[in-house]
Amino acid sequence: MSIEPYVVFVLAAVAVVVLVRWVANRTGLPAAALLPIIGIAYALLPGPNISLDPHVILTLVLPPLLYSAALDSSLIAIRRNLRTVTSLSVILVLLTSLLIGVGFSWFVTGATLAAGIAVGAAVAPPDPVAALAVARKVGLPPRIVTLIQGEGLLNDATALTILAVAVAAATGSGFSAPAALGQFLLVTAGGVAAGGLVAWAKRLLSRPLSGDPLMANAVSLATPFAAYLLAEEFQVSGVLAVVVAGLIVGHHTPRSASGAGRLQTNAVWRLVDFLLEGFVFLLIGQQLPAVIRGLSQYDTATIVTAVGITVGVVLVLRPLWLLLTQSLPRSLHLWLGSGDRGADRLTGREVTALSWSGTRGVISLAAISTLPLITSTGAPFPNRDLLQFCAFVVVLVTLVGQGLTFAPLVRRLGLHADQNDQARLRNEARAAATEAALTALAELRGQEHHDISGQAIDTMSGQLRARLARYEGRLALLRDSDSTDAPISPRYEAALHVRRVTIDAQREELLRRRDAGQLPDEGLRVLERELDHEERLLPDRPARLP
Structure with a gap:
């Protein structure tokens, strides 16, 4: 078999990804929303398409993307907002799955509750790539960014567990609510343990490898796959294992990695993210012909009803849940996991932005593609083609519709981070670090080091004092400013x-x-x-x- 066509396709895909990124940088439109449109346009042209292999996505694509996002997140910030993150990534995913399942069993001809829950679980977890790209560009407040990140990191494990339980019920393997809850707790605890174990091993390797950035990067690239495969080997949540490993490693990297290693690791993961996300979003659009091909057996009313239920629940339930949890009494607000001690409630503008940030992505399509063709009784899986179409429409509506309108919505809301406050915190930390360095030099002067001259200490102290004076000058300007924008000096x-x-x-x-x-x-x-x-x-x- 000739390999040239594949090489040409990869080169063309890279060219498209680079071009779309260039357009996105100049127009402000998210690349994650533009690439599926180009993928659809390509899919409609004559010629071969690349089909989405769910096992390839879940094993080779999802782990590095999740791990990179976890490295870039804040374990402390997620822990501080853990109740709200849990509310969105666990409770809301469960409610979305159940409501879509009930809607299918009541209103879609021939659909079962289990099949409806299966598609509900597939479309329940948002893929926050598009929303986060916009959030960073328009400067959303750090708390909203943390909630979007935390939800996107943790909700996949919940959704895939619910999907596995629903598929077992739909294929005749039996369903028991206590058994399903026990399975969820088991795979969750196992995933956390597997991720913690891999993070511990990675930390042990970091110090001896810190002197060689190339070896450190090789271990970093292997870490998400090691976490995922270890968890899958014991039939626990591989997704959660990758996320936990990434959060722990990212939290300890400042202490365990060298400066050269961190610079190179950041550059490597940025390139991995750029290429994988670009290919994935192109791949989403190319699935259109295959998804539509299986709809010939359904009448229009059934298709419209199924799509209406799926899209409607996804779009409506999220803002309703956020409004409900933010309006509850404080005690119930905390008990439900929708509030965090010491944190203010979300404002109306923040709820609106967070409601519109729930874009779905390739995880939804990969999850729904894992549905088996045949049940244990030998019958076809109920409404499999219809479920895939519903998932595709949800991804298209949210990724393109919400992705393209999220930035204008945020600007219209006037919701942005306090840049003045962020700059003040950074300069206070710079000043404190410089003062710590001056203290260390003073202690060094008092010690007898025959190989360290007083002139070297005086030279470094003078440079540090000049730097400290600059930081204090910036702090004075920042503290005197009444604007939320960092002033130009x-x-x-x-x-x-x-x-x-x-x-x-x-x-x-x-x-x-x-x-x-x-x-x-x-x-x-x-x-x-x-x-x-x-x-x-x-x-x-x-x-x-x-």
Whole structure:
């Protein structure tokens, strides 16, 4: 078999992903919403399509995406908002599955409760990629970002467990509510244990490998697959194992990894995210012909009813649940897991934004594709093609519809983070860290080190005091500002411009010397890397207090 067509397809897909990213950066539209549209357009053209293999998605694509998202999340922030995250990722997923199941059993001809719960479980967990991309671009408050992240990390485990129970009931394997609850608790606890074990092993390897960023990155790339496969081997939640491992590793990375290792790891995972997410969203659109092909056996009324129930529950239940949990008395509010001690209730604007952030993605399509063709009695799985179509419509409506309108909605709500407060916290931390460094130098001066001169300590102390003075000046400007936007400092902006000019001049001189044969390429790469790290520390334009 010739491999050239596959190479051409991959190159074309990479070109499309890069082009869409370029368009998204200039228009503000989320790439996650544009790529499925292009995938649909491609699927309608003559020629072969790539079918979605659920086992490939769940084993090779989902673990690295979840692990990368967990690394980028805050274990402390999720723990602080754990009640609300649990409310969205467990209770809301369960309610969505049950309501869709009941709707199917009552109103869809020939549908069973178990089959309805199966499609409900598939479409219940939001895939927050599109929402988070918009959230970071428009500057949503950190608490809303944490809730979207936490929900997206934890809800897949709940949904896939419910799906497994529903499939067992639909295929004639039997259903027992106590047994289903026991299975859920078992796979959840097992997934947490497996993730914790892999995170512990990763932490043991981090210190001896910290001196070699390449080896550290190889272990980092293998970690999500190790967590997933270990959990699946013991038939517990592989998704939850990956998330737990990522949260723990991300929390301990600042202590266990070297600076060079962290820089390289971040770059590697950003590239992995970019390519995998791009391919996945293109793949979603290409499933349209296969999904539509199986609808010929259903009449229009049945299709419309099934789609209406699925989309309606997904779109309506989420805001209703958020409004209900935020309006309950404080005691019941906490007991239901929809509030967090010490945290304010969500405002109406925050509830609206959080309601519209529930975009579904490839997990829903992969989950519904795992439905078996035949039950244990030898009969076809009830309404399998119809269930797949319903899931596809939900993904399309939420990913494209909500994805394209989320940014305008957030801007219309006027909901954004307090940049002034965030900049103040960062500069307070910078000042505290600099003061700790000065204290360490003072202690070093009092010790007898024959190989450390007092001049070296004085030089470093002078640099640190100058840096501390800059931080205190920024803090004074931030504290005097009444705006939620970080104020622009003309002096700071001018200093940044001067630093960029000097870096550019140094880089041009190095290139001139290389071209003149006065500097070998190996030396150029070493010196250029130094300038690259210095330039990486500068904030993006326009210069605001970082």
